[in-house]
Amino acid sequence: xxxxxxxxxxxxxxxxxxxxxxxxxxxxxxxxxxxxxxxxxxxxxxxxxxxxxxxxxxxxxxxxxxxxxxxxxxxxxxxxxxxxxxxxxxxxxxxxxxxxxxxxxxxxxxxxxxxxxxxxxxxxxxxxxxxxxxxxxxxxxxxxxx
Numbered sequence: 779x780x781x782x783x784x785x786x787x788x789x790x791x792x793x794x795x796x797x798x799x800x801x802x803x804x805x806x807x808x809x810x811x812x813x814x815x816x817x818x819x820x821x822x823x824x825x826x827x828x829x830x831x832x833x834x835x836x837x838x839x840x841x842x843x844x845x846x847x848x849x850x851x852x853x854x855x856x857x858x859x860x861x862x863x864x865x866x867x868x869x870x871x872x873x874x875x876x877x878x879x880x881x882x883x884x885x886x887x888x889x890x891x892x893x894x895x896x897x898x899x900x901x902x903x904x905x906x907x908x909x910x911x912x913x914x915x916x917x918x919x920x921x922x923x924x
Contacts, residue, residue, distance in 0.1 A: 791817050791819045792816060792817065792818045792819070792838040792839070792911050793818070793821070793832070793835060794811050794818050794820045794821075794838060794839045794840075794841065795820075795821055795823055795829065795833075795840045796808075796841050797824075797840055797841065797843060797846070797850075797858065798824070798843035798845070798846040798849075799822065799843050803843070803895060806895075806898045807820070807874070807898065808820045809898075809899070810903055810904070811841075811907055811911075813899075813904055814904055814907035814911055815908060816908070818838075823849075824849045825848070825849030825850065826849060826851070829850075833866065838870065838910070838911055839910045839911060840862070840869060840872070841892075842859060842871055842889075843855050843875075844873060844874065844877065846858060855873050855874075855875070855880075855884065856873065856884050856887050856889075859873065859884050859888060859889045860887040860888070863887060863889075870910050871890065872884075872890050872891070872892035873889055873892040874892055874893065874894070874895060875894055876895055876896055876897075881894075890906070890909075891906060892906070
């Protein structure tokens with residue numbers, strides 16, 4: 779008999795949102811987040827309405843693609859990070875991009891240091907994700923409750 783995920787008492791699921799990633803990348807990112815060693819729920823969103831709904835449910839981390847092909851006013855992930863920083867200042871975001879200049883722009887816009895798609899599955903990415911998801915970090919919902 780197969781059992782579902784059992785979460786110990788006192789441990790809460792952390793919500794991670796993937797923004798603008800194709801199906802294959804979303805699968806790899808889900809595995810990377812799961813490998814960070816914490817109880818997480820990962821959801822993919824492809825438009826503004828879905829992102830807003832996810833943010834209302836409480837989010838620990840948003841992993842944003844460098845290029846947003848559809849569904850958002852912004853066409854670049856860094857622009858979305860800038861907007862989210864203004865509207866949700868406690869929200870943790872990371873850019874997923876292999877380009878160092880895009881990573882630097884994302885950090886300047888308020889994101890945590892991110893990683894490239896080629897790095898998914900590496901120990902560096904595991905540590906970045908673990909750090910972003912570790913206890914003591916504020917979720918958007920917990921920050922609103924204060």
